[in-house]
Amino acid sequence: MSDVKIRPIKESDKESWLKLWEGYLVFYESTLDDKVTETTFSRFFDESEPVYAAVAEAADGKLIGFVTWVTHRSTWAITDYIYLHDLFVAPETRLNGVGRKLIEHVYGVGKETDASRVYWHTQVHNHRAQLLYTKVGMRDGFVVYRWPES
Numbered sequence: 001m002s003d004v005k006i007r008p009i010k011e012s013d014k015e016s017w018l019k020l021w022e023g024y025l026v027f028y029e030s031t032l033d034d035k036v037t038e039t040t041f042s043r044f045f046d047e048s049e050p051v052y053a054a055v056a057e058a059a060d061g062k063l064i065g066f067v068t069w070v071t072h073r074s075t076w077a078i079t080d081y082i083y084l085h086d087l088f089v090a091p092e093t094r095l096n097g098v099g100r101k102l103i104e105h106v107y108g109v110g111k112e113t114d115a116s117r118v119y120w121h122t123q124v125h126n127h128r129a130q131l132l133y134t135k136v137g138m139r140d141g142f143v144v145y146r147w148p149e150s
Ligand SMILES: CC(C)(COP(=O)(O)OP(=O)(O)OC[C@H]1O[C@@H](n2cnc3c(N)ncnc32)[C@H](O)[C@@H]1OP(=O)(O)O)[C@@H](O)C(=O)NCCC(=O)NCCS
Pocket: 024, 027, 087, 088, 089, 090, 093, 094, 095, 096, 097, 098, 099, 100, 101, 121, 122, 123, 126, 128, 129, 131, 132, 135
């Protein structure tokens, strides 16, 4: 899909992005309070928030995927790390290189902003995503813990 453009999200993308976001939550068998979704969307456009998003736009203008990321300090580097938070490609457009393009977009941001690292995690059983990740990144061997449970 060489005609797919990756570009920063715009406020006017809200309706289309919400549809993709819903699909992403369904994939994770999760729900989120609408207030969380609203807050996340508004943070993409708030310059004081280190929360960002880009979308994949097909030649006909339809949004077919998105990626989000946050930047943060690290005790192991002078410049920020980029945590790639969410990645989603509409099911009917998968396996066309769009996921790779979205990740590479974040790498581009990392280069432009002199970030020390782009990193992310995925579920152990998400083999489909890992088929892509092993081609664009390296597995670092860390295991993620969290608290509280939910
Ligand atoms: C993971 C996801 C974003 C990938 O998007 P995509 O657009 O299908 O990915 P791409 O087409 O860019 O990448 C597919 C890569 O995986 C490889 N791949 C896919 N299926 C494969 C298979 N069965 N065997 C070997 N390689 C395979 C392809 O060869 C391709 O590599 P290439 O770019 O070198 O050709 C998409 O499947 C998705 O949205 N999944 C649901 C949500 C999700 O899992 N998000 C990630 C959470 S961590």
